[in-house]
Amino acid sequence: MHDYFTITGNSCRIPFADLCRRDARYQSYFTKKEYQGSQCIHPQGTKINHFGIVVSGILKAVDNTLDGTEMCHAYFEPKDIFPEFLYFSGERYYTYSLYAEKKSTVIWVPVYVMEEMLSKDQQLMYALLLYISQRGLKNQLYLHCLNYQTIRERVAYWIVGMNNLAPNEAVHMPCSQAVLANMLHVSRASLNQELKLMEKEGFFKIVKKEMREVDMGRLNELL
Known part of the structure; x- marks a missing residue:
């Protein structure tokens, strides 16, 4: 982990x-x-x-x-x-x-x-520093996800990482699954299938591009 x-x-x-x-x-x-x-x-x-x-x-x-x-x-x-x-x-x-x-x-x-x-x-300068820091951490997040072999593990790592970057906010998905698939270096079809399966198994619910009712405990267990 x-x-x-x-x-x-x-x-x-x-x-x-x-x-x-x-x-x-x-x-x-x-x-x-x-x-x-x-x-x-x-x-x-x-x-x-x-x-x-x-x-x-x-x-x-x-x-x-x-x-x-x-x-x-x-x-x-x-x-x-x-x-x-x-x-x-x-x-x-x-x-x-x-x-x-x-x-x-x-x-x-x-x-x-x-x-x-x-x-x-x-205040604007400080906000810029925070933005650049967060963007750098996101870039690390997508790079480190390559350490995981399965799509499920990469999805879990991404969700946990995004939650830790903004703990009080919902996990927002990109505008399309194709974009997320490229970020995680997986095929769109495989990602779509895994997201549906994980949602069915209760890891999270996807509502209007937001991941809700996320079970962080189970996701962490995958890592």
Whole structure:
């Protein structure tokens, strides 16, 4: 059984994305755009001039191998921001291609505006640090799930890990099973079958993309 880190505290109750969007002083600089599924938003090598905040839908960061196979590195869901890891590590160009996985809406904030907002608002800066920490822990979660061989174990590890990241919140599923299957490195058909079986056995109930009545004790026993 692996250990998890938990981020708690009153200051993280308001997500970074919400704090950004509700600051009336800067809203005139924000631009909202919609994208269709499979639309390329930024090809690899595009200069980073804006930060994006996902309002709805889901985006993905991809590379293509020499034989043309698509490799997905990350997904960006509602209230996620990007490309924070690239920009704050000193990178000024996209090292991946950014696509809309499905119909999505994004708010774009110029880089210089975001930098000013962060320099003038300590709460916003702290919320950003919490967001980046949580995203890093999520990335570790998906990487560590590969240590488990069966789909059931990977599902259990994911649920327990997501619960530990946000203990007082429901475990939210991604917008589609295909996305979760890619995150867990399993086939969509196999994941769908296992989720139905685990729900039937009483591990959890899936209601409108939320996992409810989760039996954490039984899930932990699988790990």
